[in-house]
Amino acid sequence: MAAEMALLKPISKFSPKLSPSPITRPGAKSFRVSMSTTSMPPKTSKKGNKKEIQETLLTPRFYTTDFDEMEQLFNTQINKNLNESEFEALLQEFKTDYNQTHFVRNSEFKEAADKLDGPLRQIFVEFLERSCTAEFSGFLLYKELGRRLKKTNPVVAEIFSLMSRDEARHAGFLNKGLSDFNLALDLGFLTKARKYTFFKPKFIFYATYLSEKIGYWRYITIYRHLKENPEYQCYPIFKYFENWCQDENRHGDFFSALMKAQPQFLNDWKAKLWSRFFCLSVYVTMYLNDCQRTAFYEGIGLNTKEFDMHVIIETNRTTARIFPAVLDVENPEFKRKLDRMVEINQKIIAIGETDDIGFVKNLKRIPLVAALVSEILAAYLMPPIESGSVDFAEFEPQLVY
Numbered sequence: 001m002a003a004e005m006a007l008l009k010p011i012s013k014f015s016p017k018l019s020p021s022p023i024t025r026p027g028a029k030s031f032r033v034s035m036s037t038t039s040m041p042p043k044t045s046k047k048g049n050k051k052e053i054q055e056t057l058l059t060p061r062f063y064t065t066d067f068d069e070m071e072q073l074f075n076t077q078i079n080k081n082l083n084e085s086e087f088e089a090l091l092q093e094f095k096t097d098y099n100q101t102h103f104v105r106n107s108e109f110k111e112a113a114d115k116l117d118g119p120l121r122q123i124f125v126e127f128l129e130r131s132c133t134a135e136f137s138g139f140l141l142y143k144e145l146g147r148r149l150k151k152t153n154p155v156v157a158e159i160f161s162l163m164s165r166d167e168a169r170h171a172g173f174l175n176k177g178l179s180d181f182n183l184a185l186d187l188g189f190l191t192k193a194r195k196y197t198f199f200k201p202k203f204i205f206y207a208t209y210l211s212e213k214i215g216y217w218r219y220i221t222i223y224r225h226l227k228e229n230p231e232y233q234c235y236p237i238f239k240y241f242e243n244w245c246q247d248e249n250r251h252g253d254f255f256s257a258l259m260k261a262q263p264q265f266l267n268d269w270k271a272k273l274w275s276r277f278f279c280l281s282v283y284v285t286m287y288l289n290d291c292q293r294t295a296f297y298e299g300i301g302l303n304t305k306e307f308d309m310h311v312i313i314e315t316n317r318t319t320a321r322i323f324p325a326v327l328d329v330e331n332p333e334f335k336r337k338l339d340r341m342v343e344i345n346q347k348i349i350a351i352g353e354t355d356d357i358g359f360v361k362n363l364k365r366i367p368l369v370a371a372l373v374s375e376i377l378a379a380y381l382m383p384p385i386e387s388g389s390v391d392f393a394e395f396e397p398q399l400v401y
């Protein structure tokens, strides 16, 4: 996974806690962690050495799902839509392991990190932390899916395991980046301490597909921009994005194949509503997050809003090949709505930074949260674009269990 799979909760449960709170732990010592869920060392999380992780709606999340239902979905005896030769071919692709030798560091990293100072240094650290958490979130989910599906569908299970290999590599590489700043994310501690968001398998498919594809578009866009404007290449990690994002693209394609094998998740009116909901959640989350961190994007020579709109439009076009409905993000009204959400969100954040007592803050937030919800709802209700894979034209929808 590459993008932050942080999704807004269903609107009915919308909470007014929208302040930015990265998982920063200044002063944390550098230490290595194993990329295995069983050998994560809790002992590294000494009290006093760490700042508590503050969860907000915009923090990258960890996910869990109904693994029994997953097993049913991938049982080839039950689901005749599972195209085994397609998954075999995908497995071969993952086994090829194109990026096996790609993530090798050099001395440029530390030298570049030492040159970064002031607010840009801080914002770089935050970028590395958030990206590492998001990648690690993918690692945990895929590793567990690989483990749980082994008996039911060994091919799909092995692909999940190989994807978890990729995500571990990505998270590890980002964590090594943090070591250039004398920091490290305690992934073992994160694994145990963070809350896991439960999503039914169908929602895992939508959310993860989008997360992979949006991650691909973010990485490739940054890579291409810095290739054209090398004067902004202030830290070498971006040079790795070209091959790195191909991993994310492959992960997304695998989810695309998984969804095609579950046509009941793509071919009815509910699927259309959920598709739009997940597109909106992912786009809004990214837009609000990035607009709180314009210093980072400006620091590498990007205009944050232009960058985000480019990523949203491209992700939406890619997603339209598989989702039965997507948002009309190319309608200028969509961007206007996003910009209004940013304005409201900034006001909500500003309230959090005042000296008022909690009760007063909450009271002041109420109208703003209501305005934000109504803006999100209005964006959701904009006329959508009917989309979906042409493969489905001759697909007789059939319930498989």
Ligand SMILES: [Fe+2]
Binding pocket: 001, 002, 135, 138, 166, 167, 170, 247, 248
């Ligand atoms: Fe990744």
Ligand SMILES: [Fe+2]
Binding pocket: 001, 002, 138, 167, 212, 247, 248, 251
């Ligand atoms: Fe990925």
